[in-house]
Amino acid sequence: MxxxxxxxxxxxxxxxxxxxxxxxxxxxxxxxxxxxxxxxxxxxxxxxxxxxxxxxxxxxxxxxxxxxxxxxxxRTFSERDVADAIELRGTLEGLSARLAAERGAPPVVLREARACLRRIDELLRDPALDDAAFSRYVAFNEEFHRLLSEMSGSALIAKQMERVINLPFASPSGFVVVQANSPAARDMLLIAQDQHGQVLDAIENREGSRAEALMREHSRIAQRNLREALHGAQSHPLPGVQLIRRRA
CATH class of the missing domain: 1.10.10.10 (Winged helix-like DNA-binding domain superfamily/Winged helix DNA-binding domain)
Incomplete structure (x- = not known):
């Protein structure tokens, strides 16, 4: 092929x-x-x-x-199940980011994460994402979160993260999206991308508390997006790990 x-x-x-x-x-x-x-x-x-x-x-x-x-x-699951799963992922990713900052992340992993974000930056230069570009975004986003987990150097946290992302909607790539091809969606992804960059900056500067807080906030934005999708909010959801949209 x-x-x-x-x-x-x-x-x-x-x-x-x-x-x-x-x-x-x-x-x-x-x-x-x-x-x-x-x-x-x-x-x-x-x-x-x-x-x-x-x-x-x-x-x-x-x-x-x-x-x-x-x-x-x-599978049968409740809104609370979904909220708890996302919260748990945010807690673990926050812990992983803090430990990476405090212990010092491996330079090679930091370089790979920066390269991953540069690839996302290239995708987001276009005014809107077509289906192929959004597919690549999903893959790059998943890779970035995998590298973030690796930075802590904790096999125990990485193992628990693997379990958590198998919970409903907890995966960093568990997108539920509508209007992904719109300029508004692309703008929201730009802000989410800025959060990723800030987390890497905090880790490189050995700012453990800031790195942890950024990742916890990342998951809380995803929580809000999901609630708006579940309850039919008409306004555009805020950007985050999950970008939720409705299809026309």
Missing amino acids: SGEAVEASSSQAVKAQLRLREMILAGELAGGARIAEVAVSELLGVSRTPVRSALMRLEQEGLLEGLPNGGYAV
């Missing part, structure tokens, strides 16, 4: 993930509802290969559970 074909398939998988998360959040796919590859493929108008990838990732994120006879079912 050529590089362009691989990228196209990845973009389709991300689109499928976004749409399925949105449907779950909106209650269009009720708790316990069975989901099969063929049905999702027909519903979303994409092939089964990216759908299979999307379903596997949503299972890893805790939104779906595999069924013994094949297929998946929507």
Whole structure:
């Protein structure tokens, strides 16, 4: 498979993930509802290969559970479950950032994180993101958060983080997005990107408390975005790890 074909398939998988998360959040796919590859493929108008990838990732994120006879079912969880999961991730990421600042983050990991943010900066130079660009943003965002976890040098925290991001909507890449191609969405991502840069600055300057506070605030913005999506707020949500939008 050529590089362009691989990228196209990845973009389709991300689109499928976004749409399925949105449907779950909106209650269009009720708790316990069975989901099969063929049905999702027909519903979303994409092939089964990216759908299979999307379903596997949503299972890893805790939104779906595999069924013994094949297929998946929507997990049952409450708004409080989601809020607690995001709060827990923010707590762990804050702790990881503080320890990285206090202990001194490995220079090679800091360089990789800076390079990751530069790639995001390049994407955000355009006035709006198309589907392929947003797919790359999701991947770069996930990579940045992985590197942030690695900076603390704590295998214990990294292990707990792996468990936490499998909770509903707790993954840094657990986007539920509408109007991702709009200039407004791109502007919100710019502010989220600025937060990422501030966290790295705090870690490099050995400002542990500031680094921790920034990551905790990062998760609290995600909490607010999710509440606005759940309760149908008409105003644009504030930027954060989760950018929530409604489809037209």
